[in-house]
Amino acid sequence: MLRQFLVALLLSLTGLHAAAETDIFISPEKYRADPPVSGQVLGDNCSACHGTRGAVFDEIMPPLAGMDRDTFIKLMLNFKFATRPSIVMNDIANAYTEDEIRRMADYFSSLPAVPWKAQSLH
Amino acid sequence: MKTLLLISFSMLTTLSLNNQAVADPDTQPKAWSADSWHQQMRLMPKGDLYRGAQLAKQGYCFTCHGEKGYAPSRNAPSLAGQNQAYLYKTLLDFKNRLWLADHKDEGMHDLARTFDKQDLADLAAYYAAQKPWPKITPSGSPAIAHLAKRGDPQRLLTPCASCHGAQGMGGPNETPRINGQSYLYLKRQLSYFKSGKRSNDVEAGMRFAAEVLSEEEIDQLARYYANSQK
Amino acid sequence: MLLSRRDVIKLFSAGPMLLGALSARASTAPKLVIVGGGIGGAAMAKYMRILNSSIQITLVEPNPSYIFCPGSNEVLNDSVPIQDLTVTYDTLRQRYDIKILQDRATTIDYSRKRLHTAQGEKLPYDWLVVSTGPDFVCEAVDGYNPQLAQGDFPHAWKAGPQTLKLKKLYQNMPAGGTVVISAPPMPYRCPPAPYERASFMAEWLKIHNPTAKILILDSKSNFTLQPHYEAFWREHFNYGTPQAMIEWVGSHAGGTVQTLDAANRTVITSAGERIKADVINIIPPERASAFARNNDLNLGQAWVPIHPYDFRSQKDPAVFVIGDTSEASPMVKTGYMASNQAKWVAQIIHAEITGKDPGYPLWTNNCVAMAGEDFGMTITATFRFHKGRIELQQTLQSPLQDNPQLHALRASVARNWQRTFRRDIFE
Numbered sequence: 001m002l003r004q005f006l007v008a009l010l011l012s013l014t015g016l017h018a019a020a021e022t023d024i025f026i027s028p029e030k031y032r033a034d035p036p037v038s039g040q041v042l043g044d045n046c047s048a049c050h051g052t053r054g055a056v057f058d059e060i061m062p063p064l065a066g067m068d069r070d071t072f073i074k075l076m077l078n079f080k081f082a083t084r085p086s087i088v089m090n091d092i093a094n095a096y097t098e099d100e101i102r103r104m105a106d107y108f109s110s111l112p113a114v115p116w117k118a119q120s121l122h
Numbered sequence: 123m124k125t126l127l128l129i130s131f132s133m134l135t136t137l138s139l140n141n142q143a144v145a146d147p148d149t150q151p152k153a154w155s156a157d158s159w160h161q162q163m164r165l166m167p168k169g170d171l172y173r174g175a176q177l178a179k180q181g182y183c184f185t186c187h188g189e190k191g192y193a194p195s196r197n198a199p200s201l202a203g204q205n206q207a208y209l210y211k212t213l214l215d216f217k218n219r220l221w222l223a224d225h226k227d228e229g230m231h232d233l234a235r236t237f238d239k240q241d242l243a244d245l246a247a248y249y250a251a252q253k254p255w256p257k258i259t260p261s262g263s264p265a266i267a268h269l270a271k272r273g274d275p276q277r278l279l280t281p282c283a284s285c286h287g288a289q290g291m292g293g294p295n296e297t298p299r300i301n302g303q304s305y306l307y308l309k310r311q312l313s314y315f316k317s318g319k320r321s322n323d324v325e326a327g328m329r330f331a332a333e334v335l336s337e338e339e340i341d342q343l344a345r346y347y348a349n350s351q352k
Numbered sequence: 353m354l355l356s357r358r359d360v361i362k363l364f365s366a367g368p369m370l371l372g373a374l375s376a377r378a379s380t381a382p383k384l385v386i387v388g389g390g391i392g393g394a395a396m397a398k399y400m401r402i403l404n405s406s407i408q409i410t411l412v413e414p415n416p417s418y419i420f421c422p423g424s425n426e427v428l429n430d431s432v433p434i435q436d437l438t439v440t441y442d443t444l445r446q447r448y449d450i451k452i453l454q455d456r457a458t459t460i461d462y463s464r465k466r467l468h469t470a471q472g473e474k475l476p477y478d479w480l481v482v483s484t485g486p487d488f489v490c491e492a493v494d495g496y497n498p499q500l501a502q503g504d505f506p507h508a509w510k511a512g513p514q515t516l517k518l519k520k521l522y523q524n525m526p527a528g529g530t531v532v533i534s535a536p537p538m539p540y541r542c543p544p545a546p547y548e549r550a551s552f553m554a555e556w557l558k559i560h561n562p563t564a565k566i567l568i569l570d571s572k573s574n575f576t577l578q579p580h581y582e583a584f585w586r587e588h589f590n591y592g593t594p595q596a597m598i599e600w601v602g603s604h605a606g607g608t609v610q611t612l613d614a615a616n617r618t619v620i621t622s623a624g625e626r627i628k629a630d631v632i633n634i635i636p637p638e639r640a641s642a643f644a645r646n647n648d649l650n651l652g653q654a655w656v657p658i659h660p661y662d663f664r665s666q667k668d669p670a671v672f673v674i675g676d677t678s679e680a681s682p683m684v685k686t687g688y689m690a691s692n693q694a695k696w697v698a699q700i701i702h703a704e705i706t707g708k709d710p711g712y713p714l715w716t717n718n719c720v721a722m723a724g725e726d727f728g729m730t731i732t733a734t735f736r737f738h739k740g741r742i743e744l745q746q747t748l749q750s751p752l753q754d755n756p757q758l759h760a761l762r763a764s765v766a767r768n769w770q771r772t773f774r775r776d777i778f779e
Contacts (some may be wrong), residue, residue, distance in 0.1 A: 026747045031736055037714045044399070044695040045716040047776045048688055049769050052402075057306070058773065060229035060768040062186075062197035068351070071195055086185055087761050088730045091748040092718060095734035113306075117779055121447070122405040181757040225771060232764035236726070236756045 028097045041108030042100055054108050067115025074106040081117035153286070154324040159211070159296070167211050167240045169247025177245050181233050192255045196304045196351045198226075203254025208298040210248035215322040217242065223320035224310075255349075257303040260290060269339065270346055275294035277334045282343065285327075290347045298323065305348035312340040378413075378683055380410050384701065385467050385477040387457040387643060390418070391412030392483030392675035394444060394688030395777045399698040401448040404705060404741040406430055410451040410475055412420055412467065414441065418778075421542065423770040424511035425549045426520050429556040429613045431725060437511060439778040460647045462668050475575055479670055479701050481651065483690065484641035486509070486541065486676040491639045492731045493534070495612040501636075505535060505614060509541070513669070522630045528563040531629035532619055534569040534609040536637045539655075541676050543576040544721040544731075546635055551581065551723040554589050554597050561752075566598045567619060567629070577721060584723040622680050638685075640677045655679035660742045664692055672697050682744040683735055689717045691777055713737050720766035728762030 046054055046064060054064030064072070078084035080092035080101070093101070112119065137230070147264060154162075154283035168212070183201075188194045191202030200263035201209065215221040217234035234242070256327035260270065282290065285297045300308060314320035334339070367726060384400055386393045389411050397411050417440045426432040444450040456470040460480065501507050504521070506514035520753040522531050528611045531553060535546040536592045550566050557564040575581075582600075585591030589598045601607035606623025613620065618628045649656045649667050656673040657666040658680060665671045674697060675690035683689050692715045703710040717733040733747040750762060 001563040003510060014353050020160060020405050023748050024744060026743075026746065028745065031712075031738055031745075034736075035709075038711045041696065041699060041711065045692055045714065045718075048691065048718070048773045049765075051397075051772055052779070056226035056772055057310075058226060059145075060226055061772065061773055062195060066450060067195070070567060071351075075194060085182065087752070087758065087765055088718065088732065090715070091730065091750075092734075094779045095716070095732075095750070116775075121402065177757075180755045180762060225768065227763045228767065229761070231759050232726075233757060236760045 002005045007090065013052045028095055028100065032055065032097065036103070037100060039105075041104035042096070052116045054109055055085075055114065057117065059116050063113070063115075064108040065111040065116075067105075067108050069105045071087075071110035072108060073101055076101045076104070130167070131144075144286075151327070153321060154220075156325050159324045162214070163207050163211070163296070164304045166207065166246075167243040169206070169243040169246040171211075171244070171251045173241075174244035174246070174248025177237065177241055178248055181243075181245075183238075187249075191252045193304060193307075196306045198299055199303055199307045200255040201249040201301070202252035204249055205292045205296060205298050206246050206250035208292075208296045209249050210243055211296050213242040213245060214239070221320060221322040223314040242286075254299075257289070258347075260301065260346050260348055262342055264307075266339070266342040266346050270343060274334075279334055280331060282331075282347075289337070295343070300347045302349045303347065305344050306352055308348055309341060310346035312344060314339065360671060368712065375709065376758060376763045381406055381475055382478045382705065383408045383410070384479050385475050385482065386411045386481045386483065387467065388485060388675075389415070389418055389441060389482040390483060390485050390675070390690070391687035391777055392485075392694050394418070394441075394692040395694035396450050396481050396698060397444055398449045398777065400701065401450065403698055403702040407701075407705070408451070409449070410453055411441070411444065412455055412457045413441070413452045413477070414454065414456045414470075416454060418685070419511040419515075420770075420774055421509075421511045421545075421580045422773060423598075425545060425552050426722075427511070428522070429552040429725075431552075434511070434516060437496065437774070438583070439574040439774060443691075443778055448724045456644075457643055460668075460671065462671075465670060467775045468581075468749060469536070475669070479672065479676060479704075481672045481697060482644060482677070482695075483664075483694065484643050484677050485672075486638035486685070487645075488636040489639055489643050490634075490636045493609055493612050493634055495614060496634055496636070500614055501614070501634075503631050505612065505634060507633065507635050518631070518633060520594070523556065523560070523563060525564060525630040526708060527561055527578075528565075529561065530565045531631040531633065532609075532627060532629040533566065534566045534619065534632075534634040535568055535572065537571040539602075539681070539685055540635070540638045541686075543684060544581075544719075544729075547575060547577070548572075548721050548723065550598055551584065551631075555724050556583075557597065558589070562597075564597065568598065569607045569619065569627070569726050570600060570602045570607045570611050573602045575732065576594045576751065578730050579677070580749070581723055581751055584727055589722065600635055601774040638676070644673065644677050653679065660740070661737050663697050672700075680742060683715065683742060684717055684733070686719060688719060688773070691773075692716060696778045720762070722763050723750050724763070724764050726756070726763055728764070730762060730765065 002061045047104065050056060050064050057063045076093050077088055079089040082090050186198035193200040202350060213234050216227060216230040219231055221227055222231065230306035237245050269283045273279045285293045285299050287293050290299065311320060312332050314329040316335060318329060321329065384407055386396050393411060398408050399408065400409055400484065403456060417438055419434060420437040423437050427434050429773045441452045445452050455473060457467055458470055459468040465477055465577045467477060467480060485769040487507060490498050490501055501514065508514040533546055533550055550568055555568055566583050586600045588591050591598055601731040606621050608622040609619045610622055612634060616628065617632060618626050618671060619632060620626050639654045640656050640758050644656050649665050651667060656678045658673050658678050661677065663672045663674050665673045674693040675686040696713045696715065699710045702704060715735045715741055719731045721729045728752040731747065733744045736743050
């Protein structure tokens, strides 16, 4: 009881409420009737961290290129539904529909598991 | 929902206030000799696996290494049931920047330096006590199986099996299990030993071995011991 | 005007050419010209080439190299050498076969579809992508000007010599000296960055000049990740006490800097207060670039109005405007955002060439910020095009209070992002 109180006090002192107010969340289901976003367009949003075409193999964030399709879907759904806590992926996976996650999986699983800089372009 | 999570996080914080020792200045050598490592190993604190479980949760180790230390994808090694001394040494090496072959290791460094030696021993105890990840039967071409089991005397190449065991299940002291580990992980580490980018091995043992392997052999050996995870 | 879809398809009916065969690329191949070799322009060039092997791509940029702004606050506390943030255009030139023209773009001849440069080139284009970054309006603060910015009053809001100058100035302050940082009104590039800058300076000063002070005078009444920063400052820099190393004064409390008295190294705030400091770092307000304004791309507005689906300027459909200089709210002005806009515009141009429907866009701005080397924060945002406008679907911030491991991991993730981001744009 005392601890709960202390935690609440700590949170209010540090201004949690102000932070919570800035969070916005609209379910991706809202956009269902819009034309689809392709797997590649979705995937291009991942590259700033996971590398161009998801093909950076020597970083903290794992490569996505050539990732097994089912593994990709399973992990992303776990992130989306927060059954698997993560540093940042819960917040990211939240934004996509399950269809979009499958399209990303199709896209990344079709790419070679080779570092981007070692790939030939066309 | 988010608020609930926040509250549980800050409870963790309050529980862990006494684990925050970041600096642990230690006169650790730049490379391990058998002597210096064995001395360090004897000084390894007794690990508390229940505390280790708590710390693993706090550090989100499961993100890459899986819920109970069985890696969910090909990107990171499994830890469940791994050799305890190896786990401790690994964490210590990350903390002290002795293992810094690529940027993945910087993540481990950033995390390990938030822990003190007791924490590292507790984490090692926790993962060592978990149910080991599934065993596989190593398989590959006859030539690669021969290399793994018999080595290559002409190149002064010790067989993998002589330290890691006939099935790659691990050996004495800090020799880790490699059987059923991720292919990408095994391949990466062998390449880093070959190039010398990874240099935390005792008496440069792995570097001597990997140095004479071709890239093709490294690839084949990694496949030989790896699981089938893609 | 534009090549018709059928014309273009005819041009390439022989199939895509190999990259190496550029010299054989027909002079009739469609031409993309890009103004500005920053994050947006470079991403545009690279991602266009990945999609299309045949198009001619020319990037017009006056500088021979580029210095990333993300990570440049860490130059200030000695944890990142500026060389790590510096990239050349060699890879774009060699691997992606981008023609790099080291020159300054001046005028758009809209009717002939040519871009004129300072050195007298007249580059024909089928599509022009403008990614110049913003202009800094130094004069918005009385007594401040670009010459002072290049001298003893650097704003350092574009990484480069000013960053190094600022570092030298604040690291050489007398013991107990004061730094004033004037934070600009919205919108400006990288909203959390003034506070990240103050934090990194404080981290360094705490060790080397522990009685020094950093005073943030703000033209806003609140700022991004404010609770996170304030909590961190409280914990590490006595924030909110008389011994505070960092102080913050919002616009509501008269924090807006109105005048710089350079001779006396003094600023005057909207509360009429005269504040003398050892180092004055005024981060000026921003507006559309001079290039955009000189070519009336902004149609008389502060920023360039665009069509929200495809980032075509409202001025001319063959001219796209991306990055900080465009008016794309609710999107924020970040390099991350600019790169994702560029990737989408590449899809649009490629679709125009191939006749294939590109579908709908989605843009993320998944940002990382740091308050110290062991303390990172994330702020994710996802934008969609819906019913004719850009909509902010979600934005989530990392929790305020976590255990030390998670704060350290977020800093780790931030550094990962800085490295991979540079590689995504230039490798």
